[in-house]
Structure formats: C-alpha cells, structure tokens
Amino acid sequence: xxxxxxxxxxxxxxxxxxxxxxxxxxxxxxxxxxGVVPFGLYIALGLAAPMIAIAIAAxxxxxxxxxxxxxxxxxxxxxxxxxHGEYFVGLRTSIELSIVTSIxxxxxxxxxxxxxxxxxxxxxxxxxxxxxxGVFANFGxxxxxxxxxxxxxTTGVVTGWIKDVFNGFNIWDHGxxxxxxFGVSFAYMYFQxxxxxxxxxxxxxxxxxxxxxxxxNMGAGTWQYWRHVGGPVLFPSFLGCVLLLFGSAFSAYxxxxxxxxxxxxxxPIQIGALLNGNVVAGQQNLGYALGLIMVVIIAxxxxxxxxxxxxxxxxxx
Amino acid sequence: xxAIASAEESGTQIPVPAARKVTRRRSLPVWxxxxxxxxxxxxLIPLYxxxxxxxxxxxxxxxxxxxxxSAFVLSLRLALIATVLTLxxxxxxxxxxxxxxxxxxxxxxxxxxxxxxxxPIVLIIGVLKVxxxxxxxxxxxxxxxxxxxxxxFAYWSLDAGLRSFDAxxxxxxxxxxxxxxxTTLWRVVIPNLRTAMLSATVLTVALVLGEYTMxxxxxxxxxxxxxxNFEQNSGPVSVAASLLALLVTWILLMLIVTVGSRSARxxxxxxxxxxxxxxxxxxxxxxxPE
Numbered sequence: 228x229x230x231x232x233x234x235x236x237x238x239x240x241x242x243x244x245x246x247x248x249x250x251x252x253x254x255x256x257x258x259x260x261x262g263v264v265p266f267g268l269y270i271a272l273g274l275a276a277p278m279i280a281i282a283i284a285a286x287x288x289x290x291x292x293x294x295x296x297x298x299x300x301x302x303x304x305x306x307x308x309x310x311h312g313e314y315f316v317g318l319r320t321s322i323e324l325s326i327v328t329s330i331x332x333x334x335x336x337x338x339x340x341x342x343x344x345x346x347x348x349x350x351x352x353x354x355x356x357x358x359x360x361g362v363f364a365n366f367g368x369x370x371x372x373x374x375x376x377x378x379x380x381t382t383g384v385v386t387g388w389i390k391d392v393f394n395g396f397n398i399w400d401h402g403x404x405x406x407x408x409f410g411v412s413f414a415y416m417y418f419q420x421x422x423x424x425x426x427x428x429x430x431x432x433x434x435x436x437x438x439x440x441x442x443x444n445m446g447a448g449t450w451q452y453w454r455h456v457g458g459p460v461l462f463p464s465f466l467g468c469v470l471l472l473f474g475s476a477f478s479a480y481x482x483x484x485x486x487x488x489x490x491x492x493x494x495p496i497q498i499g500a501l502l503n504g505n506v507v508a509g510q511q512n513l514g515y516a517l518g519l520i521m522v523v524i525i526a527x528x529x530x531x532x533x534x535x536x537x538x539x540x541x542x543x544x
Numbered sequence: 545x546x547a548i549a550s551a552e553e554s555g556t557q558i559p560v561p562a563a564r565k566v567t568r569r570r571s572l573p574v575w576x577x578x579x580x581x582x583x584x585x586x587x588l589i590p591l592y593x594x595x596x597x598x599x600x601x602x603x604x605x606x607x608x609x610x611x612x613x614s615a616f617v618l619s620l621r622l623a624l625i626a627t628v629l630t631l632x633x634x635x636x637x638x639x640x641x642x643x644x645x646x647x648x649x650x651x652x653x654x655x656x657x658x659x660x661x662x663x664p665i666v667l668i669i670g671v672l673k674v675x676x677x678x679x680x681x682x683x684x685x686x687x688x689x690x691x692x693x694x695x696x697f698a699y700w701s702l703d704a705g706l707r708s709f710d711a712x713x714x715x716x717x718x719x720x721x722x723x724x725x726x727t728t729l730w731r732v733v734i735p736n737l738r739t740a741m742l743s744a745t746v747l748t749v750a751l752v753l754g755e756y757t758m759x760x761x762x763x764x765x766x767x768x769x770x771x772x773n774f775e776q777n778s779g780p781v782s783v784a785a786s787l788l789a790l791l792v793t794w795i796l797l798m799l800i801v802t803v804g805s806r807s808a809r810x811x812x813x814x815x816x817x818x819x820x821x822x823x824x825x826x827x828x829x830x831x832x833p834e
Contacts (some may be wrong), residue, residue: 262640263648269633270655273692277670278662284673339583342576356580358801362794363587368756369768370786373775374590377597377783384593417590420583478663481756485772495665502669503761515673518666529661 278522284515305516314497314517321477321494322524324408328415329472335416336423337465343424344431357428360421368481375414375486379405406487414482419472426471430464430539463539470532474525494521591790594783602784609781615770618683622766623752625687630694630748631741638702639733643715649703656699659692664757667692672762683764690752697747705740743800750796754789 286301308314339356346352378385381399389398404410434457442452480495489496494517501514606612641652659667671689672680679685711733718728734741756768765773767789775782 259644262644263637266633266637269691273671273689274658274662274667276674277667280673281666281670335579335583338579342579345576352580358798359587361797361801362790365750365754365793365797366790368754369771370754370789373771373779373783373786374594376775376779378590378593382597384596385589417587420586474661478661478665480663480665481760481768484760485756485775495663498665498669499757499761502672503763514669518663518669521663521666525661525663529657 281515281518281522284512285519286516287512289509289512305512306520308513309516309520313492314494314513317492317494317497318517318520320408320492324412324415324493325473325476328412328419328476329469332416332419332423333427333465333469333472336420336468337427339420340424340428340431344428356424360424363421364418364425366418369485371414371417372482372485374417375405375410379403379410379413407491408493411483411486411491411493414486415476415479418482419476422475423468423472426468427465430461430468433464433542434460460542463535467532467535467539470528470535474528474532477525477528478521591787594787598780598784598787602778602780603788605778605781606785606788609774609778611765611770611774612785615765615767618764619753619767622683622687622690623749625684626690626694626752627745627748629688629691630698631744633691634695634698634702634744635734635737635741636729638699638706639711639729639737642703642706642711652699656696660696664693664755665761668758668761671758683762686759686762686764686766689758690748690755693755693758694744694748694751697751698744701740701744701747702737705737708740709736711736739803742803746796746800750793753792 285305286303288302288304310318343353343356377383379398380386381397386398389396405413438456438460439452442456447455478495480499483491483493483496484499487496489500498514498517498521501510501517638652641648668689671685675685679688714732714736715728718732723731754768755766756772759766760769760772767785771782771785771789
C-alpha cells in the first residue's frame with residue numbers, strides 16, 4: 228500500500244523541489260491532500276456553508292422585513308416560537324406520522340423480505356419483488372401524490388369501488404380525507420415499504436442456515452429458533468432500518484406538499500410556507516429555527532442508527 | 545446445500561428444469577403468498593387507478609400541454625449539468641481516495657451520507673440564504689446543488705466499482721510502463737469503471753428528473769413542479785404525466801440492472817444498484833446465481 232503511494236507520488240515529489248529530509252516529507256504529505264481539495268471545497272460551499280448559515284440565522288432576531296439588522300445580539304425567541312403553538316403541533320404531527328410510517332412499513336416490509344428470502348436465489352419471484360422495490364422506493368414525491376389522488380380522492384377510482392360495493396357509501400362523508408396526516412401516511416407507506424424490503428434484505432441473507440440447523444439439531448422448534456437465535460440476531464438490524472425509515476418519512480416534503488397543496492401541518496411544509504416568498508416577510512428566521520430543529524432530530528436518529536448498526540454487525544457479515 | 549448450489553450453477557445453462565425442481569422443493573407456504581398478494585394489491589391498485597383516472601386521451605395531451613416543453617427542457621438541462629459536474633468531481637476524487645488516501649475512506653463515507661439524511665427542504669433554504677447574487681436568479685444554482693444530492697449515489701457506485709477490480713495492481717503496472725496520472729486515469733481506470741459510471745449517471749438523471757422540493761422552493765418550474773402546478777388545471781393530464789415519469793424511472797433503473805448484471809457475469813462480481821442506501825448489498829439482494 229505504501230509502495231503504491233510512493234510510486235504514484237513520484238512525479239509530484241520531483242515537482243515539489245529537492246528540499247531534503249523532514250520538510251520534504253511534510254511537503255509530500257501535504258501534497259497528497261491536494262487531490263481531495265476540489266471535493267472538499269464543493270462540500271464546504273454546497274453543504275457546510277448552507278447548514279452553518281441556518282444554524283446562525285436560527286438565533287438571529289427577526290428583522291421585520293428584508294433588511295437584516297446586525298445590531299441586536301443572538302436570541303432564543305425563534306426557537307421558542309418554533310417549539311410552541313402551531314409549530315409545536317406541526318413538529319409533533321411530523322414525529323407521530325414518521326413513527327407510524329416507519330414501524331408499520333417496517334413490519335410489513337420485513338414480512339415481504341422474509342417471504343422472498345425463502346425463495347431461491349435468482350428466482351423470478353425474487354427478481355420481480357426486488358426490482359419493483361427499487362423502482363417504488365425511488366418513486367417518492369409528486370407522481371406518488373397524484374397516484375393517490377387518482378385512487379382515493381372524492382372522484383378517485385377506489386372511492387368509486389367502495390361506493391359501488393357498499394350501496395353508495397362515500398368514505399369522504401364519513402371522516403376520511405387524503406389531505407391530513409392520516410391520508411398522507413397512506414401515500415408514505417408506498418415508498419416506505421419497498422425501502423424497508425431493500426434495506427432489511429441483506430440482514431435476512433446474513434442469517435446463516437447453519438445456525439438454524441444447529442438449533443434444530445439441539446431440538447429447537449421454529450418458535451424457539453426465532454425467539455433465541457434469529458430474533459436477537461435480526462433485531463438490531465430491524466431497529467436500524469426502522470430508524471432509517473423514520474428519517475426518510477421525517478424529511479419528506481414533496482409528497483405531502485403535492486398531495487395536500489401545503490395545507491397539512493407538518494414541519495417541512497411549515498418551513499416551505501415560511502420561506503417560499505409567498506408569505507409576509509419577517510418570519511424567515513423562524514423557518515431557519517425549524518430547519519435547525521429538524522436537523523437536530525435527524526442527527527439524534529442517525530446516531531441511534533449508527534449505534535444499532537454496530538450492534539448488528541457483530542453477528543451479520 | 546451442495547445440491548442446491550450445483551442446481552443453481554447449471555441453472556445458467558438450462559434454467560427452466562433446474563429452477564422448477566428447486567422451487568418445488570422449497571415451495572412457499574400460504575401465509576407468504578397472502579403477504580405478497582396484499583402487497584401486490586396495495587402497489588398495483590393505485591397504478592391501475594391512475595391509468596383509469598387519466599384515460600388514454602390524457603397521455604396524448606401531455607406533450608403538447610401548456611409549458612410542458614419548457615419545463616421538461618429545464619429538467620433535462622439540470623440533469624446534464626448535474627451529471628457532468630458529478631462525474632468530473634467524483635471520478636477523480638473517488639479514484640484518488642481509493643488509491644492514495646485509503647485511510648480517509650471512512651470520512652468519505654460519513655460525508656457522503658449527509659446529503660441523504662439532511663432534509664432537502666432544510667438544505668435548500670440554507671443554500672438560498674448563502675448563494676451569491678449572480679446564482680440566485682439562475683436555475684444553474686439548482687444544477688450545482690443537485691451535484692450535492694447525487695454525490696452519495698455517485699460515490700457508492702464508483703467505490704463499489706473500484707472494489708470490483710484490482711485497481712492498485714493495474715495502476716502500478718501502468719505507472720511502471722511509464723504512463724503518467726492522466727493517461728492512467730483515462731486509459732486504465734475509467735474503462736474499468738464504465739459500469740459504475742453508468743449507474744452513477746443513471747441515478748443522477750433519475751434524481752434530477754424527479755426532484756421537486758428544491759426546485760419549488762427556488763421557484764423554477766422543472767418537470768415535477770410543472771406536474772403539480774397543472775394538477776389544478778387538468779388532473780388527468782397531470783396523472784398521465786406522473787405515470788410517464790414512473791415509466792421513465794423504471795426504464796432507467798432497469799438499464800442499470802441489465803448492464804450491471806451483464807458486467808457482473810463477465811467479471812464474476814456483482815454490482816447492481818437499485819437504491820442509494822442499499823448499494824453495497826444490492827448485488828447480493830438480486831441474487832445472481834453464483
């Protein structure tokens with residue numbers, strides 16, 4: 228490994244001059260980092276700078292207009308507003324929605340993954356399900372929202388079917404709506420379930436047949452195998468995948484926005500409403516504060532994810 | 545186990561009889577079929593509903609519809625900008641890290657996961673806050689930012705591609721034959737990375753063509769934004785456009801799978817990628833017969 232590096236570095240070392248000894252070594256080491264400078268710069272400008280700007284703006288007092296005054300010091304008032312009233316309700320709804328649309332699709336996705344896990348490697352069933360999962364998991368956002376409008380809106384096809392079968396029973400007259408968090412959760416599962424299938428499948432494949440055989444040789448039944456071997460090995464992976472699904476649902480914006488026209492009270496939608504320029508100015512920093520809160524929540528979730536992934540890696544692979 | 549393995553091996557030559565024998569032996573119990581049926585109903589009924597809702601006529605109207613042309617051209621332009629920049633930035637970086645700075649691979653993995661986990665709505669409001677004036681009024685800003693969104697896909701595809709052949713030995717051989725870095729990159733590394741670059745390209749294009757959040761916050765009417773804006777005017781046409789978008793996504797992803805598994809068969813390694821997060825394990829998911 229070191230040999231490659233030295234050889235490959237040779238032309239640059241010559242170019243860097245004939246300084247002997249330690250400075251040469253240091254110069255060579257510094258030069259090696261040059262190769263990642265463009266990437267680092269792009270990340271700094273396109274990713275780090277915007278995030279830092281949000282973190283700063285979240286603590287700046289509202290300017291009341293487009294003129295930002297730098298005279299007043301940092302304040303907690305934006306975060307305070309963001310954690311009370313309608314914005315707190317939005318945050319709570321977002322979290323509840325994300326929990327529901329990560330646990331239910333998590334369980335259902337696990338069952339689907341297990342069903343195809345028991346099918347033969349390379350079989351048609353496996354190919355169809357995995358390929359379809361790949362397509363549907365990538366199929367978030369706008370087209371998805373419209374699919375559900377065509378299916379379950381007042382004039383939707385399935386709404387019509389229910390009317391036909393149950394003597395004109397209109398679900399929209401009995402409390403159903405696509406345009407609240409409950410309706411949105413229907414659409415979210417459409418990309419959450421396939422995502423679960425894709426992320427949990429490697430963990431299922433990691434369960435070695437030898438473990439099952441060993442358990443059976445020692446007289447364990449199916450239930451005992453899952454209770455004492457399969458379940459405990461799989462659980463950290465399952466938890467990790469559910470956390471991933473939580474993050475995916477929590478950050479989703481396009482589906483809810485396109486489905487409800489921005490009327491559902493979810494944090495991403497509220498941020499969009501505060502910062503898309505169509506509302507009265509003077510509450511931008513509140514939007515940045517909400518953004519900061521979202522990032523903090525995602526960071527907590529991802530920390531948990533990393534932790535359980537480490538646990539999962541102990542047995543799998 | 546050995547019997548199954550050999551059956552799979554022969555399956556590549558005479559697939560039908562071998563596959564049948566094995567499937568019969570490990571047939572799926574009733575509850576598994578029930579789950580797959582429920583899943584099929586949940587996923588296929590909305591597609592059918594959308595087809596019914598749109599009707600045949602709406603499909604013929606999509607292309608000629610108001611502003612469709614300009615929105616689609618804008619999306620294609622952004623896809624082109626993002627793809628070219630992503631490849632230009634990520635191919636040299638990934639190769640360089642792989643060959644000369646392998647110790648920072650963990651850092652790279654951590655950085656490349658960020659654009660996936662940071663909510664796009666948060667990223668775009670930050671970008672709009674810091675972007676310099678000359679970029680703010682231009683759609684090119686979106687193109688530049690899509691590079692950040694596409695970076696994880698590109699990095700993981702390319703990293704998997706680099707692991708699939710002995711890059712180190714080939715580069716050493718090339719260097720010892722007197723080739724400089726540019727020649728080595730262009731004539732040795734890149735030809736071996738063609739599949740990985742193709743899947744990076746396809747994933748980037750699919751991502752840009754479907755991206756709504758950033759474009760709508762930046763007030764540019766890309767293809768997905770156009771679909772939403774015109775949903776009020778004509779539901780059926782918007783639904784038809786959505787189905788076409790799904791079809792395009794499907795074709796693009798099938799392209800990766802096909803090319804990926806063909807090259808996997810040739811090189812004896814699997815690198816088929818269907819979704820970002822599962823990239824490293826996707827080849828095992830598909831389960832190419834070994």
